[in-house]
Amino acid sequence: xxxxxxxxxxxAGIGGTVGAKFASEGYHAVLCRxxxxxxxxxxxxxxxxxxxxxxxxxxxxxxxxxxxNAVTHVEQNIGPIEVVIYNLGAQIGDxxxxxxxxxxxxxxxxxATFGLxxxxxxxxxxxxxxxxxxxxxxxxxxAVRGNKGQHSHAAAMGGRRMLCQTLNAQYAPQGIHVTHILxxxxxDAPDTLGKMLGPELFQKxxxxxxxxxxxxxxxxxxxxxxxxxxQHRSAWTHELDLRAYSDVAWWNHA
Numbered sequence: 508x509x510x511x512x513x514x515x516x517x518x519a520g521i522g523g524t525v526g527a528k529f530a531s532e533g534y535h536a537v538l539c540r541x542x543x544x545x546x547x548x549x550x551x552x553x554x555x556x557x558x559x560x561x562x563x564x565x566x567x568x569x570x571x572x573x574x575x576n577a578v579t580h581v582e583q584n585i586g587p588i589e590v591v592i593y594n595l596g597a598q599i600g601d602x603x604x605x606x607x608x609x610x611x612x613x614x615x616x617x618x619a620t621f622g623l624x625x626x627x628x629x630x631x632x633x634x635x636x637x638x639x640x641x642x643x644x645x646x647x648x649x650a651v652r653g654n655k656g657q658h659s660h661a662a663a664m665g666g667r668r669m670l671c672q673t674l675n676a677q678y679a680p681q682g683i684h685v686t687h688i689l690x691x692x693x694x695d696a697p698d699t700l701g702k703m704l705g706p707e708l709f710q711k712x713x714x715x716x717x718x719x720x721x722x723x724x725x726x727x728x729x730x731x732x733x734x735x736x737x738q739h740r741s742a743w744t745h746e747l748d749l750r751a752y753s754d755v756a757w758w759n760h761a
Contacts, residue, residue: 508586509535509560513578515568515626516540516594520696521645523550524725525592525732530559532733534590537581539566546698568595568622569614578629588630590641590736593623596699597663598647601656612659619663620670627674635681641736642685644671648757650689668746675745684743686735691757692750695722721753 512529516522517538526536527550536554538561540547547563554561562585566577581588597619599611623644634640650668653661671687678685693700695717701709716722728749735744750756 509533510589511535511537511581511586512590512592513537513581513588513630514539514592514594515566515574515577515622516592516596516645517547517550517563518594518696518698519546519550520694520698520700520725521690521728522592522594525594525729526550526561527554527557527559528726528729528733529590529736530554530561531557535560535562535586537562537564537585539564539577541565541567543698569617574622574625575629578626578633582633587637588633589639590643591626591630592643592645592732593626594645595619595622596647597660597667599659602658603656604658607658612662615659615663616666619660620666623667623670627670631674631678631683634683635678637682639682640684642671642674642683643732643735644685644687646671646687646689648689648691650687652757652760671745679743682740684736684738684740684745686744687746688732688735689746689748689757690723690728690750691748692723692754693721694728695724716751716753719753721751723749723751 512534514522514526517526517540526538530536538550551561551563566573568574595618597615599615646667647664649657649661650664668687671685675685
């Protein structure tokens, strides 16, 4: 039975690509996404065609017990979860305070922070019992810098970052490695940036910035995710940031 890499938030960008990387290294990749079964099936078939093992699950993370039930299903029917990639975005758009409703603000928190908390409550005891496990959390610049119009996103991602730290404080001594990956730049991801910009603008961005490696490339990011998951415990990385070489780092912005 192969170890499992569970990806929550498996689009055609970071999530699906990271899942494919782990599958190529001998894991059974379980890819979870909220919708677009056809897209999910394409990701799974791509992994299988390349010689890996994969399963796709439709998962709406804000539904009661959805995350918990997915973890239980995987553990009972596929195999022990050795790695979890928590890759759910929580961007509700650029909105001033007066246009940010209670519901919209709460949605960011549910996706970014509460979902990770629910995942940890379910999977950490299982990993602790086995004495090992990896939880790799995709995050954003908003976790360390609050811009105007980003009230929900910054609060949610800041909470996500702190939750990663508290989980590490409790579970690192039990063999569980939690890593917060701060994505500080635009990612060449059709399911996220592509949908935000629309097909024409996204293609133009790929042909300009992307052609000069000015966009974060998911396949290259996946190498970092896998490296973190294979680190020796004497030199664990608990937080890192990724950006294209041409971008100004978040701490150097005005």
